Amino acid sequence: MSSDALDHDKTLSLEKQYRFQWEPAQESYVLLYPEGLVKLPGSSGEIMKMIDGTKSTNQIISALEEKFPGVDLRKDVVTFIEHAYGKGWFSAN
Amino acid sequence: MSSPSSNTLTERVGSVQINTTKGPLWINAEITYKCPLHCVFCYNPVDYASTFGEELTTAEWLRLFKQARELGAVQLGISGGEPLMRDDVETMVAEASQMGFYTNLLTSGIGLTEERIASFKEGGLGQIQLSFQDSTKELNDFLSSTKTFDLKAKVAKLIKQYEYPMVLNVVLHRLNIDHIDQILEMAEAIGADHVELANSQYYAWALKNRTYLMPSRKQLQDAEETTNKFRAKIGNKMKLYFVVPDYYAERPKACMNGWGSVFLNVAPDGLALPCHEARMLPGFEFPNVKDHDVNWIWNESDAVSKYRGESWMKEPCRSCDDRTKDFGGCRCQAFQLTGDATNTDPVCDKSPHHHIITEAVELAQKPQPPAVEVKPLLFYRDDKNSKELIAQDAH
DSSP states (O other): OOOSOOOTTSBEEEOTTOEEEEEGGGTEEEEEETTEEEEEOHHHHHHHHHOSSSOBHHHHHHHHHHHSTTOOOHHHHHHHHHHHHHTTSEEEO | OOOOOOSHHHHHSOSSOOOOSSSOSEEEEEOOOOOSOOOTTOOSOTTGGGGTTOOOOHHHHHHHHHHHHHTTOOEEEEESSOGGGSTTHHHHHHHHHHHTOEEEEEEOSTTOOHHHHHHHHHHTOOEEEEEEOOTTTTHHHHHTTSHHHHHHHHHHHHHHHTTOOOEEEEEEOTTTGGGHHHHHHHHHHTTOSEEEEEEOOOSHHHHHTHHHHOOOHHHHHHHHHHHHHHHHHHGGGSEEEEEOOGGGOSSOOOGGGSTTTSEEEEOTTOBEESSTTGGGOTTOOOOBTTTSOHHHHHHTOHHHHTTSSSTTOOTTTTTOTTHHHHTTSOHHHHHHHHSOTTSOOTTSTTSTTHHHHHHHHHHTTSOOOOHHHHGGGSOOOSHHHHHHHHHHHHO
């Protein structure tokens, strides 16, 4: 868990105790952690998929904008990433 | 092993609707009832010795994991007894992780060598939950922080070395709760990240010992105050959870998030149970994973669907607004204390049997002999006592 403001140029990596995967039974991406799960449907799953230890928030936004041209996603992506960062799902280095 | 923690999943499943129609989300594999410890608060059934010789094989466990995973189960608890009493935990962890399970090992730490933890890490184990064991039997040792501390410190070092979060589960009860400051110091000294200070709940062995295990209201208040002070002092370094006994709670717990809702416990002999305690309920024929697949057990068997939903409820649950929140509490507690599992959990103050709880709580306010005098009066979880109970039951 971190309450620090997130630098959007720092590289995001999933924290060790989390596991992110596609779940056919849920028809959704999910995040697994000790004794729990969070379902990440739709765009939240697409964003989480980008958090792979090589990209920063800004790079994720660029990549998604390339994938979905003409859509202004910045605000939604930042909101989700900051929320998830606050929950301690990943670190920023 | 501590008491079943029934509220965990509800808090953690997030806000999006999770599909649970096909099968359970969480499998708890009690792979053995063998245990080197004799905890007086153990929630394993008092007749656990009847399952000896019936333990599932490695292949049977793996078959169960595969079936559950295909139905969408994501969490796997490997517990016991002491799971490390079996030498195939490594295989189970590796295979289950490969299937896509998040694997959790619930252990006392006894038998956790470096070789084994390295193998668990390699196999993809997600979490190790270390329970604080046997602090009643070895109360003096515990209080002087000698033998127990050494073991915990050694295991904790291994857990850190292999980059696992240090999750400590401490069972509190009347005989150790006054030493919570020492327990917290110990937790800090071994570098715990998460500490669950869970009061013993009164099932199985803990119910047999309830008189000696239930803390007084004052003890609980003092312990909670000490915990709060410690929490303020230590800050974010350690997360502390304090769980009161049901008997002191204001509302009944949403046991297992509802019967047959997300959780399936599989006992060492393969019995599939909607909770850790359900084996005790009369009039049930619980299915065995040796004979049936998880799909049939979850979706077809009478036992697992019996208390699912609301249709089984009687008054006062049937017309209660809380029935979708707490599901009438715990079926096993209702049976244990009232003789009928379809009654409202007597923890609920609307239950006509609530006096059973208030009487037990009032008894706990009376002075009791000191711990050293109580020690010989306690009923220890061991094979001899279990066999004697089975024999008594047969007569």
